[in-house]
Amino acid sequence: MLKDVTIGQFYPTGSVIHKLDPRTKLLFTTAYIVMLFCINNLWGYLATFLVLVVVTLISKIPVGYIIRGIKGLVLIILLTVTLNLFMTPGNVIASLGPFNITLEGLKIATFMALRLIFLIVGTSIMTLTTSPLDLTDGMEWCMRFIPFVRRYAHELSMMMSIALRFIPTLMEETDRIMKAQKARGANFETGNIISRAKNLIPILIPLFISAFRRADELATAMEARCYRGGENRTRMNQLIFENRDRVSFVLMFMMIGGLILTTMIKMPLIFPI
Amino acid sequence: MSVEIRNLSHIYSKGSPFEFQALNNINVTIEDGSFIGIIGHTGSGKSTLIQHLNGLLTPTSGTVLVDGEDIFNKKKSEMIQLRHRIGLVFQYPEHQLFEETVQKDVAFGPKNQGLSEEDVNNRVRQSIKMVGLNYDEVKDKSPFELSGGQMRRIAIAGVLAMEPSVLILDEPTAGLDPRGREEILAQIKSLHTQKKMTVILVSHSMEDIGRLVEKILVMNAGEVVFYDSPNRVFTEIETLESIGLAVPEVTYLMKRLKTKYPEIREDIFTVEAAKDEILKVIRG
Amino acid sequence: MTMEQKVKMIEVRDVQFVYPGNNENESVNALSGVNFHIDKGEFVGIIGHNGSGKSTLSKLLNAIIFPTKGDVIVNGLNTKDHEHLWDIRQTAGMVFQNPDNQLVATIVEDDVAFGPENLGVPSLEIRERVDRALATVEMQAYAHQKPHQLSGGQKQRVAIAGILAMEPECIIFDEPTAMLDPSGRREVMETIKKLNRDKNMTVIHITHYMSEIINADRIIVLDQGKIVMEGSPESIFKNVRALKKIGLDVPQMTELAYELRNAGMDIRDNILSIDEMVDALCR
Numbered sequence: 001m002l003k004d005v006t007i008g009q010f011y012p013t014g015s016v017i018h019k020l021d022p023r024t025k026l027l028f029t030t031a032y033i034v035m036l037f038c039i040n041n042l043w044g045y046l047a048t049f050l051v052l053v054v055v056t057l058i059s060k061i062p063v064g065y066i067i068r069g070i071k072g073l074v075l076i077i078l079l080t081v082t083l084n085l086f087m088t089p090g091n092v093i094a095s096l097g098p099f100n101i102t103l104e105g106l107k108i109a110t111f112m113a114l115r116l117i118f119l120i121v122g123t124s125i126m127t128l129t130t131s132p133l134d135l136t137d138g139m140e141w142c143m144r145f146i147p148f149v150r151r152y153a154h155e156l157s158m159m160m161s162i163a164l165r166f167i168p169t170l171m172e173e174t175d176r177i178m179k180a181q182k183a184r185g186a187n188f189e190t191g192n193i194i195s196r197a198k199n200l201i202p203i204l205i206p207l208f209i210s211a212f213r214r215a216d217e218l219a220t221a222m223e224a225r226c227y228r229g230g231e232n233r234t235r236m237n238q239l240i241f242e243n244r245d246r247v248s249f250v251l252m253f254m255m256i257g258g259l260i261l262t263t264m265i266k267m268p269l270i271f272p273i
Numbered sequence: 274m275s276v277e278i279r280n281l282s283h284i285y286s287k288g289s290p291f292e293f294q295a296l297n298n299i300n301v302t303i304e305d306g307s308f309i310g311i312i313g314h315t316g317s318g319k320s321t322l323i324q325h326l327n328g329l330l331t332p333t334s335g336t337v338l339v340d341g342e343d344i345f346n347k348k349k350s351e352m353i354q355l356r357h358r359i360g361l362v363f364q365y366p367e368h369q370l371f372e373e374t375v376q377k378d379v380a381f382g383p384k385n386q387g388l389s390e391e392d393v394n395n396r397v398r399q400s401i402k403m404v405g406l407n408y409d410e411v412k413d414k415s416p417f418e419l420s421g422g423q424m425r426r427i428a429i430a431g432v433l434a435m436e437p438s439v440l441i442l443d444e445p446t447a448g449l450d451p452r453g454r455e456e457i458l459a460q461i462k463s464l465h466t467q468k469k470m471t472v473i474l475v476s477h478s479m480e481d482i483g484r485l486v487e488k489i490l491v492m493n494a495g496e497v498v499f500y501d502s503p504n505r506v507f508t509e510i511e512t513l514e515s516i517g518l519a520v521p522e523v524t525y526l527m528k529r530l531k532t533k534y535p536e537i538r539e540d541i542f543t544v545e546a547a548k549d550e551i552l553k554v555i556r557g
Numbered sequence: 558m559t560m561e562q563k564v565k566m567i568e569v570r571d572v573q574f575v576y577p578g579n580n581e582n583e584s585v586n587a588l589s590g591v592n593f594h595i596d597k598g599e600f601v602g603i604i605g606h607n608g609s610g611k612s613t614l615s616k617l618l619n620a621i622i623f624p625t626k627g628d629v630i631v632n633g634l635n636t637k638d639h640e641h642l643w644d645i646r647q648t649a650g651m652v653f654q655n656p657d658n659q660l661v662a663t664i665v666e667d668d669v670a671f672g673p674e675n676l677g678v679p680s681l682e683i684r685e686r687v688d689r690a691l692a693t694v695e696m697q698a699y700a701h702q703k704p705h706q707l708s709g710g711q712k713q714r715v716a717i718a719g720i721l722a723m724e725p726e727c728i729i730f731d732e733p734t735a736m737l738d739p740s741g742r743r744e745v746m747e748t749i750k751k752l753n754r755d756k757n758m759t760v761i762h763i764t765h766y767m768s769e770i771i772n773a774d775r776i777i778v779l780d781q782g783k784i785v786m787e788g789s790p791e792s793i794f795k796n797v798r799a800l801k802k803i804g805l806d807v808p809q810m811t812e813l814a815y816e817l818r819n820a821g822m823d824i825r826d827n828i829l830s831i832d833e834m835v836d837a838l839c840r
Contacts, residue, residue, distance in 0.1 A: 224650070
């Protein structure tokens with residue numbers, strides 16, 4: 001039940017992509033997202049699709065697993081498609097009652113859908129191949145280069161890793177409190193939305209109290225272990241760029257170069273927007 | 274109220290790679306008015322077993338009969354009525370308190386049973402008294418102002434207020450100091466002797482089990498190893514040790530003394546009984 | 558510095574601690590007039606019912622809180638001296654009751670590294686310390702596991718390793734076995750005893766289980782914020798009635814000896830273990 005929820009959705013296969021430095025993957029993903037929003041014709045999408053296929057194959061993650069990630073967001077994709085399809089003014093090619101479908105609308109809708117799907121697939125490949133801990137470390141490093149965020153980089157990543165540490169504990173706790181209240185005759189299965197929400201109070205209050213107690217005890221324990229923020233702190237595992245990361249960077253620049261090329265192609269086959 | 278566990282098996286996450294058989298063909302009858310102890314190391318299936326008795330878990334196969342009626346094969350409303358008659362107190366039950374006042378928290382169970390306000394109040398008063406606290410003193414306090422031992426007793430009162438015929442307690446003394454432990458156990462004992470309640474006590478303390486219960490259910494790897502009187506169970510020292518359990522210290526002592534005093538009894542598990550036996554045999 | 562042969566690890570001088578309330582009536586006097594010291598390498602047990610001031614005392618020793626009156630001196634450093642705060646916390650490590658609420662990281666070895674990382678120890682040395690600490694508590698095999706997959710006893714051993722990696726001279730255990738099952742309790746107690754015996758670690762062990770401290774060098778009994786008894790386990794536990802009166806217990810064998818004496822049997826009153834009882838009865 002609740003225990004089956006996997007946050008971060010890490011899927012270890014031990015592939016080269018899994019072994020890459022998390023910073024490499026974060027930078028690669030960022031470049032990839034920027035790319036997605038620069039693409040302006042079908043060649044670009046074809047190239048991106050190719051990149052995705054190659055990366056997925058190397059990562060050894062089952063394609064079905066990746067597609068499952070899209071399923072969860074299918075509603076958002078459909079909504080975007082419909083809105084663009086009907087709301088874009090231009091040359092009408094078909095009518096559906098009071099709504100008109102335009103050629104421009106069709107183009108935009110198709111591209112938006114592709115963009116969203118590629119975005120979801122691309123980022124989920126990153127989380128699937130990177131353990132939450134590595135991801136946190138990578139993000140801490142990346143945040144150091146962002147002004148304003150820089151000074152909170154350590155705190156943010158510490159908060160993230162504590163959250164990851166306590167999610168399974170709190171899940172188990174929720175399960176136990178739910179059972180204890182059920183044993184006292186609580187009913188979580190029937191009733192309308194309002195009464196159901198009200199029925200959650202006997203679970204939420206104990207859960208909050210417990211979370212605060214844990215936070216308090218953890219803070220004391222951290223202080224007892226000489227925690228005093230990020231200053232002068234060292235790390236046991238330091239992130240080190242290896243050769244495979246260097247190769248990835250070369251590939252990344254090639255990818256960006258390729259993209260710039262596709263934006264310059266003006267093919268009659270495809271309609272530029 | 275008697276409880277019969279028939280061919281009960283439970284498999285967690287069946288059909289997934291995490292499949293785990295927690296209970297394997299359990300057959301146990303708990304007679305009306307008895308006091309049963311359940312022992313077994315962590316992961317032996319104790320918690321899974323007791324969660325079947327009031328329908329929190331549904332068996333993979335087999336069933337539970339309460340007073341001869343199958344609690345998993347009935348109309349939902351009747352089943353819920355029946356389950357309310359089996360009260361389950363979880364480990365660290367004070368972690369489930371949530372209301373603003375002690376009165377309201379203890380009333381949660383009986384209110385869910387759909388009782389009238391008057392009945393609810395009567396039950397709250399009685400059950401707070403049953404756990405040895407002063408109703409007028411604590412009723413308007415926030416449960417979170419109370420001491421650890423008092424909070425635990427209020428949580429137990431919250432289950433007692435449903436007037437169960439069978440009371441199951443999962444390690445009710447965990448984390449308390451010696452006096453707190455003693456007080457809780459004394460109250461449980463009086464519920465059994467004075468209210469004639471059937472009590473099932475899950476505990477890691479062989480000393481407590483030895484001096485309180487009439488029958489011990491020993492579990493290991495999801496199966497019943499023994500279900501017998503303390504006299505019989507605690508003389509099986511080797512089997513108990515092989516499944517990570519122990520016997521009370523005085524039982525070990527009697528076994529050691531037997532080499533010098535062959536006539537000394539070994540089926541002893543309380544300080545009181547040990548004293549009498551030593552005085553009888555050694556002092557003559 | 559001193560003429561004494563024994564070196565003092567911790568000195569508590571006339572300590573009072575008041576939990577401040579909103580007004581004078583609400584403030585709670587948790588400890589008053591507490592005086593004792595602990596020598597290097599000693600194993601001291603502290604007992605007392607809930608609310609007797611044990612936890613307050615343990616937090617004072619680790620400089621998490623500071624005395625309202627009096628001084629706490631750890632390895633020659635006064636906890637009031639804030640510039641030594643981190644040295645004191647590093648010297649006197651602390652293991653808490655709830656195994657879940659003291660592990661910070663998602664991976665066992667990262668958790669053990671947390672303390673030395675905070676101290677700014679160089680990376681390579683942290684690695685060595687973590688490996689050594691995990692070996693001491695016999696948890697190397699679990700270095701890459703997630704804490705929530707471990708048993709209670711294993712989690713507590715990881716917590717102990719986390720303190721060991723800071724290389725303290727003294728560890729304060731605040732009811733580390735209270736939430737464990739008997740096998741977890743055994744694992745943790747064996748680890749604690751081993752640290753004291755083999756590594757000469759000074760141990761302060763706070764507990765409700767009297768059987769855990771029958772081999773301690775000394776026991777301190779707290780009641781209502783004051784030390785009411787102090788001495789060897791034999792000299793403490795023979796006061797069966799006095800201990801029960803303040804809500805405490807005695808080891809089962811001590812209780813049996815006490816009962817036998819009351820029944821007129823000639824048996825010594827300072828028996829703690831089964832071995833001693835067998836000896837006494839089979840003479």
